[in-house]
Amino acid sequence: MALWFPRLPTDRLQRREQAQKKPVFEAPPLVLVAKVNNALRLSAVDRKATSLGLTIGQPLANARAMLPELKVVVANDPADLKLLTGIADWCDRFTPFVALDGPRRLLLDVTGASHLFGGEQAMLDHIRSKLQAQGFAARGALAGTAAAARALARYRDGAIIASGEEEQAMRPLPVEALNLDTVTTHALRRAGLKTVGQIATRKRSELVARLGAATLAVLDEALGNAAKPITPRKPPPDYWQEQNFAEPIVTEEVIRTTLNSLTVALAKILEQHGEGARRLEAMFFRADGAVRRIAVEMGAPTRDAAIIGRLFREKLAMLSDPLDPGFGFDLIRLSAGRVERIASEAVDLDASGNEKSEINFLVDRLAARFGSHRILVFRPHDTHIPEEAWVSVPAQHAPPSKLPWRKTRKARDAPRRPLRLFARPEPIDFTAAQHFIWRRARHAVTKCEGPERIAMQWWRHEAPQLARDYFRVEDSEGRRYWLYRQGTPPQWFVHGVFA
Amino acid sequence: MVCAWGLRMNAYAEIAVTTNYSFLRGASHPKELIEQAARLGHVAIGIADRNTLAGVVRAYAALQDIKGDKPKLLVGARLVFADGTPDILAYPVDRAAYGRLCRLLSAGKLHAPKGECYLVLDDLLKWQKGLLLVVLPQNNEAQKEPEVNFWNKKLVHEEVSNSPTEHSPRDIRALLQTLRTATPADIWLGVSMLHHGDDQRRLQHWQEVASTIGVPLMATNDVLYHCAERRELHDVVTCIREHITLNEAGQLLEANAERHLKSVGEMVKLFHQAPDAIVETIRFVNRITFSLDQLKYNYPDEPVPKGKTAQQHLHDLAWQGAAWRYGSVIPEKVRTALEKELNLIAKMEIAPYFLTVHDIVSFTKSQNILCQGRGSAANSAVCYALGITAVDPMQIDLLFERFISEERREPPDIDVDFEHERREEVIQNIYQRYGSHRAALAATVICYRPRSAIREAGKVFGLTEDVTANLSSSVWGSWGSALKESQVRQGRLDPANLLVARAVKMANELIGFPRHLSQHVGGFVLTQDRLDECVPIGPATMEDRFFIEWDKDDIDTLRMMKVDVLALGMLTCIRKAFDLIRVHEGKSYDLATVPREDSAVYEMLQRADAIGVFQVESRAQMNMLPRLKPSKFYDLVIEVAIVRPGPIQGDMVHPYLRRRSGIEPVEYPSPAPEHGKEDELFNVLSKTMGVPLFQEQAMKLAIVAAEFTAEEANGLRRAMATFRNVGTIDNFKDKFIGRMVGRGYKQDFAERCFKQIEGFGSYGFPESHAASFAHLVYISAWIKKYHPAAFACALLNSQPMGFYAPAEIVRDAREHDVEVRHVDVNHSAWDNRLEPHPDGMLALRLGFRQVSGFREDWAKTLAACRNNGFDTVNVVARRAKLPKRALIILAEADSFQSIGKDRREILWAVRRIPDDDALPLFAARYVDGQAEEDIEPLPPMPLSEHVLADYQMLRLSLKAHLMFFLRDLFRSEGVLSCAEINKARNGSKAKCAGIVLTRQMPGDSGVVFATLSDEEGVANVVVWPKLVETFRREIMGARLMLVEGKVQRGEGDVVHLVAERIFDRSHELQRLSEDETQMLPAHTSHSHPRNVRTVPKSRDFH
Secondary structure, eight states, X not given: OEEEOTTHHHHHHHHHHHHTTOOOSSOOOEEEEEEETTEEEEEEEOHHHHHTTOOTTOBHHHHHHHOTTOEEEEOOHHHHHHHHXXXXXXXXXXXXXXXXETTTEEEEOOTTTGGGGTHHHHHHHHHHHHHHHTTOOOEEEBOSSHHHHHHHHHHSTTOBOOTTOHHHHHTTSBGGGGOOOHHHXXXXXXXXXXXXXXXXXXXXXXXXXXXXXXXXXHHHHHTTSSOOOOXXXXXXXXXXXXXXXXXXXXXXXHHHHHHHHHHHHHHHHHHHTTEEEEEEEEEEEETTSOEEEEEEEEEEEEOOHHHHHHHHHHHHHHOSSOOOOTTXXXXXXXXXXXXXXXXOOSOOOOHHHHHHHHHHHHHHHHHHHHOGGGSEEEEEOOOSOGGGSEEEEETTTOXXXXXXXXXXXXXXXXXXXXXXXXXXXXXXXXXXXXXXXXXXXXXXXXXXXXXXXXXXXXXXXXXXXOOEEEEEEEETTSOEEEEEEETTTXXXXXXXXXX | OOOSSOOOTTOOOEEEEOOTTSTTTOOSOHHHHHHHHHHHTOSEEEEEEETXXXXXXXXXXXXXXXXXXXXXXXEEEEEOOSSSOOOEEEEESSHHHHHHHHHHHHHHHHTSSTTOOOOOHHHHHHHOTTEEEEEOSBOSSOOOOXXXXXXHHHHXXXXXXXXXXXXXHHHHHHHHHHHHHHOGGGEEEEEEOOOBSOXXXXXXXXXXXXXXXXXXXXXXXXBSBSSGGGHHHHHHHHHHHHTOOHHHHGGGSOSSSOOBOOOHHHHHHHTTTOHHHHHHHXXXXXXXXXXXXXXXXXXXXXXXXXXXXXXXXXXXXXXXXXXXXXXXSOOHHHHHHHHHHHHHHXXXXXXXXXHHHXXXXXXXXXXXXXXXXXXXXXXXXXXXXXXXXXXXXXXXOOOHHHHOOXXXXXXXXXXXXXXXXXXXXXXXXXXXXXXXXXXXXXXXXXXXXXXXXXXXXXXXTTOOHHHHHHHHHTSOSSOOSSOOHHHHHHTTOOTTSHHHHHHHHHHXXXXXXXXXXXXXXXXXXXXXXXXXXXXXXXXXXXXXXXXXXXXXXXXXXXXXXXXXXXXXXXXXXXXXXXXXXXXXXXXXXXXXXXXXXXXXXXXXXXXXXXXXXXXXXXXXXXXXXXXXXXXXXXXXXXXXXXXXXXXXXXTOHHHHHHXXXXXXOOOOOOOOGGGSOTTTTHHHHGGGTTOOOSHHHHHHHHHHTSOOOHHHHHHHHHHHHOTTSTTTTHHHHHHHHHHHHHTTOOHHHHHHHHHHHHHHHHHOOOHHHHHHHHHHHHHHHHHHHHOHHHHHHHHHHTOSOSSOOHHHHHHHHHHTTOOEEOOOTTTOOXXXXXXXXXXXXXXXXXXXXXXXXXXXXXXXXXXXTOTTOOOSHHHHHHHHOOOHHHHHHHHHTTTTGGGTSOHHHHHHHHTTSOOTTOOHHHHTTTTTTSOOOOOOOOOOOOHHHHHHHHHHHHSOOSSOOHHHHHHHHHHHTTOBOHHHHHHSOTTOEEEEEEEEEEEEOOTTOOOEEEEEEETTEEEEEEEOHHHHHHTHHHHHHOSEEEEEEEEEEOGGGOEEEEEEEEEEOXXXXXXXXXXXXXXXXXXXXXXXXXXHTSSOOOBOOO
């Protein structure tokens, strides 16, 4: 079975808009653009834009000249691929043999599966209508070979061609139905062979001599004379272990022990390959078709069964929505993702290395328990504004910082930034006699250096922002402060204290 | 030297000034900085851009315009080194040292790719003599943070750099010591107080360093912009430079807005701990005696023979030339003109300039390359006599004063056009003759224009490319002065949106900022002395091509000599036509010997039969021809000049035409009697029936009618010429109109005159220039009239040029009874050629250059091994050993016709030939080894598909027009052919369909002109602005357009179809290839690439 999503990118955007329940009055025609040879060209066109005469490959400037109201979005191939993969995941329920076929198509090998869904016709109709209801311009057809199904999905949506009848169905279709490269297609058209049927009447040797054996193989497949098995999409996990149950299981006990044994088995495989995983996913397939997925992530690649087991236990314990076995699970699969090499098995004698891995493990545990968005780490942020010189990011996903922490002092010199920076600068009174009053106490300034003038980020604020003049100040008791003044007449603040 | 200002405590000169000619580093124009320095009362200002002198002439020019006290301008450069040496400001004390600075920078540029300059300390040491050097311990800009490892490693060392923006004291000390050994009195240490917190401590530190080494400390503010408000723009240009957004830029931006020109008081206050550092700036200024005035320009003396002065030689050449032009009797008028000019040339001592140009032109002629002077040089009888220009002083009244005037004291400007395909030979000759150290191209300063400004500024603010593309695409034409709010709205973005508003504001400030230097198209600067001691020279993109750092305006400011070596396609075409005529018809012509004033040529032009003719082939010109009815040379001069923005915007076209056809009397606008003579404009406007048409007439109007002084007129002229500096011209508007009205001229006339001047601003033609071009109009028209086959052939061989695609040129040739023959392996060469025709005429054989994808070397191979002809495809393949791809292209283009088989069969056969990369084992049996095949015949190829294939491969078809196949379909809908439209009654309703050849929207009129073509001819369609919005999609998108509207017959029988409804019928073209198969309605999302370009792309305005 071939499924074709001719407008996948625009469908993606329009579905998202609908999901956000944005009111749509007379939505403007939508196109996606990508840069081809340094010029923006349309890479996808929605139904409305098509009907107004826009085509894929047209330069954007040209399209805009025709339709100034055009809505233009930059193409996002990874997002499209992700969506297609998502659809493929959904299709997993019909057959395990689902293959991505180019950027806009799926191939499903439904041999022996259709009876489970009420026959081929019912299955095809079901899939098409479900997908269409989801907001996809989905077209599909079923045939004995992939090439034929592909062609029919495009030219005869909904067709079901029994094995052996492909040739008859394919003959009237234009040569483009063979999905050959443009050069070959052009060669056939120029030779006056404009339908599949016309091509089929030529001698095989004649075709091979001119267009190569590959072309003939495509033709054979399209006509149902040869079948090429589809290559199911590469299973996303790099390694996995699974256990089938003849009788669906329900008890937590069994689930847990199964998971444990799968973990051990998986860890062994990882070790054999000298690798560790940063993401592990347990899939619980329920007998009624529902799938429940639970994943744990690690900051560093891991293959220690004990650690993995503990992380899963924490995760299961913290589930807000408990694992509901319903009629029971008939399959549990544990897969390892984001696999990386683990450098050496030798125990790191350097204590700091151990320390680091222990911190990593702590982070993983805390993240498994509280959610990775809650466990944060500081990273330097490149800016002049003192209070914004860092950001906090989830510790598990924090990439090693490209920036060093800004050095705030010269060697053998006093620091330029205070050890403690107040979240909120505290206003002070500065008297003429070199005194300032902070938190009701009076401080006599004995030493002072500055100003360090820092201007605010003018592009971020609507109103003009005042620059700050920072001073490092020491009072009569030897305490050091970081003060700044702002505006005229100046207002004074303490922004931090040095040690 | 006596100190001019004394060493007062309250005097200061800013020595470290970076302008925006340190591209994307400075944020103010030189002019702004000079003016600000004058306002602040600085004693002097030192312009020191990053390894360049590109901005100094601008500063120099700005200084001349300042009234009252002027700061002294110091010319220098900020040397930025590639070897980690701290930045050093270098100021030459005198002319010789200036030459060394230029040599230093030229050397640095030579080692670097275009636009960059790599210097190392040794370079400086080599040229150090006479340069005052200021070492700057602080870097000009924040450095990118070093890598972590590097950083950590550095931390281990005790002696660390203080901050990433400052060099270590050890390096500075070493540098100062090194420099001091050579020139102990010429070294300073420059320090700035930029509010970095530790300023005082640093100052103290550098004071100590300076005093221990014995080098004076000098105060600077290391200026990047003229006033604090420019910090924002500086941040923006920094981000543009680093390809980063403002949000990402972090500490690459300056922490504050302190790097502007500060008042003397402020500087004194900042340096109150080191008052000497302020005084030192004045001492520094007083050391320098160099000024740009001292650049004395020397003309090259190559062309002058020994024992003669340049003036004598020019004198001799001019009279020889006159004899060559006129024979032994030189007309009195010419004689007088020559004498007058030669006298003036002698007085201004510019004879060498004429000789140099003559020298170049003589070389060109000796190589049989056509050339012709254009522009104001055509006002000179000497240039005519020397063969530089082609405007006969007998035919036209010359205005030599336009070309050289004593008052302006500017060197003349001679622009010469050369054949575009052979200009390179001329340029190489110039290099050979003068050497690359004495000849270089002028620069063109590439500035931000609205489009580029908003695109770059938008990126900096993080606006997506689509948004900025949207904003910039709403700027019609790219020379507008500023992005207006309406344009922002047109781009459908809310100008109130903070980001967009900021981006637009910044873009507006950015417009006019120089972005980089590029080479001028052909402006050569030649000198007697070393040019690289006058100005730094750097390599251009093209190998062995060099250009200086100054542009045309700078060269004018400094009164240097420039020759424009320009390329003109039509000259190539004319030369090729002359060659063809000589070979095939045995007649020799050159630009000067084509028979003049041939009435048949003018009759042809009056009929607007002008496809391919120089200048008058555009739609607007073709409309004008039947109305103007040119019948003599001067009419062509007017024809060329009248269809231009100037006369059109000034609404001068119709009055002129009315007067010419006698509908309106010829009269001259006059002032009120008390203000002047009634006929004061007679002399100005008599040539053009009282209507100003030429640029110089408009200038004369300013002087005579608006009583502009010479200085004012000069200013207006400059404002007009440098239309890039939009805005300057507005200063003259009130003056011009006000004075004219004040003197009693009608308001309306005055306004129109000024509008015209504004129009000239974009692309004005002075009379002499129009005359030069008119000469080529006549010659190309003459060739077209008498040698249509040679003309079409030469046009095709000179492509791309002109207005029409090959298909139109071929169609035109066939309409003039030239037989055009298809490309053929047995007859064609790379170029199109002429072949004898049985009836004694010449036929045009298309060449392989018309076949898209075919290569010149294939064509040569094919021609070389043709012998007695090829009789089968296999023979072609075997003998010529072309790659299979070439054979397929040949077959696709139907170029085996003489072999006598069907295109489709041949193509099918060619595809069977084994690929080129066949194993050597099989090479022996290459083509011959293939067994005969017994296959069914392929379906016959319908004619419509033949035509489509021709269009795909050749962009034209000799077999039929595409519309021919759709005629029945359209006939049934009541659609008329183009020919029928052109014959239709005025005012009648009609429908017409055709392939869209061109779409144009002249100016910002909003009117769209489209040209439709079908098998019988072309039809002109006009769409009024109101309709343009309604049918925008059809107008812009249709390849095959159906127009319903009203026929309008204008003057001179020009027919337009005024559109009322427009339909896009491009899909009908699908029928042509999908004839015999019943297509299923395919849901295709990809149109076939070949189909996409079936129909040649129309030439459009966007």
